[in-house]
Amino acid sequence: MADHREFARDMDLFHFEEHSPGMVFWHPQGLRLFHSVENLMRHVYQAHDFEEVRSPIALSRSLWERSGHWEKFRQGMFVVGSVAKADNAAADDESAVIRPDYALKPMSCPAHIAIYQSHKRSYREHPMRLMEFGICHRNELSGTLSGCMRLRQFVQDDAHIFCRESDVQGEIGNFLKMVQQIYKAFGYEQFSLQISLRPQQRLGSDHLWDRAESLLIAAVQSLGHSYQLAPNEGAFYGPKLEISLQDQWGRSWQCGTFQIDFNLPQVFDLAFVNEQGDLERPVMLHQAVLGSLERWIGILLEHHRGILPVWVAPTQIAIASISDKASIWAKAIFSRLRQLQIRAELYNEDGTISKKIRALSKRRIPLIAIVGEQEANSQTLNLRCLGASEQQEMSLAQLEQRLLQSNLKF
Ligand SMILES: [Zn+2]
Known part of the structure; x- marks a missing residue:
């Protein structure tokens, strides 16, 4: 594993x-x-x-002494010292002692x-x-x-x-x-x-x-x-x-x-x-x-083997366009999702669509929206879920609804 x-x-x-x-x-x-x-x-x-x-x-040693942590748990604590001269040091003595006055x-x-x-x-x-x-x-x-x-x-x-x-x-x-x-x-x-x-x-x-x-x-x-x-x-x-x-x-x-x-x-x-x-x-x-x-x-x-629930995933959805002609529509989708405070990413790397999907899957981005000329003309997108084989053609409004529903409600 x-x-x-x-x-x-x-x-x-x-x-x-x-x-x-x-x-x-x-x-x-x-x-x-x-x-x-x-x-x-x-x-x-x-x-x-x-x-x-x-x-x-950082809290003072005297507090940790009172709570009992100093005696029972000191081996497990980072003790923080302040640099001071020894009490009996001469005025020109450059050597210093560390006083363990605090602990993290x-x-x-x-x-x-x-x-x-x-x-x-x-x-x-x-x-x-x-x-x-x-x-x-x-x-x-x-x-x-x-x-x-x-x-x-x-x-x-x-x-x-x-x-x-x-x-x-x-x-x-x-x-x-x-x-x-x-x-x-x-x-x-x-x-x-x-x-x-x-x-x-x-x-x-x-x-x-x-x-x-x-x-x-x-x-x-x-x-x-x-x-x-x-x-x-x-x-x-x-x-x-x-x-x-x-x-x-x-x-x-x-x-x-x-x-x-x-x-x-x-x-x-x-x-x-x-x-x-x-x-x-x-x-x-x-x-x-x-x-x-x-x-x-x-x-x-x-x-989850890295494939996190959509509500917690660092990037929830990536939008990748197949051709330059579709990129304006991809940008529009991206801007709209960002307005809704969805953690979306516009994926601009060159390469074939299968190469793009491979790269985004490696990063475990749970949702990928693919946009080609056909989608740009019909103002739709093709949604793929990581780990599932099916793809779904949908409108931007449908995607918005789906993403908002994946947020948790308590
Ligand atoms: Zn406690």
């Missing part, structure tokens, strides 16, 4: 360089694809009452806690749902890096909900609805659930872990989903519900995750004012539907 990096080469999506191992150089076509995925997620998160935020990628965030949790704590919170604001396309860095071992499937820098749909314990079941139900809706839109019909329990290395008392684990299990059971239990595989701050999708090659990929966390609210002393005017501690829920967007795109390319 072809590797996603081969499709990326044929489609001119992205490449890797040895001076930035585990990090992606996105090309114009690839960034279009990335933006289509991101825009869908933004839309769905908004529809489920999440507010988008953005936080810095491996996840956005402490940053969203900072947003929560930026002013006094009321029960009226809860559940408070924040989401970020968080740029995360994790210092994975170089031998484990594998295209988009394991990276050192990636963007994840990083969401946090601050709420009451009584809200948790509703939020899990909401999360599973988003998972179902989004996975289906990308062409996945099946996924499975796993509940990962407390790991050896963890924050907090057993009493809090008992509460969080039983709450998660009860919520998933009451929603009628079957699941598997995985001892020792939870996050260090809470148990995890993990979603794995099945691709068309029978492989399973863990992508979505939802975590119940009583520990970080305690560590950061989070509180809101309740109906009685008293301070109450929220529960923190962590969620990601896709996880790393780069990895999601890698899995998607392999699942």
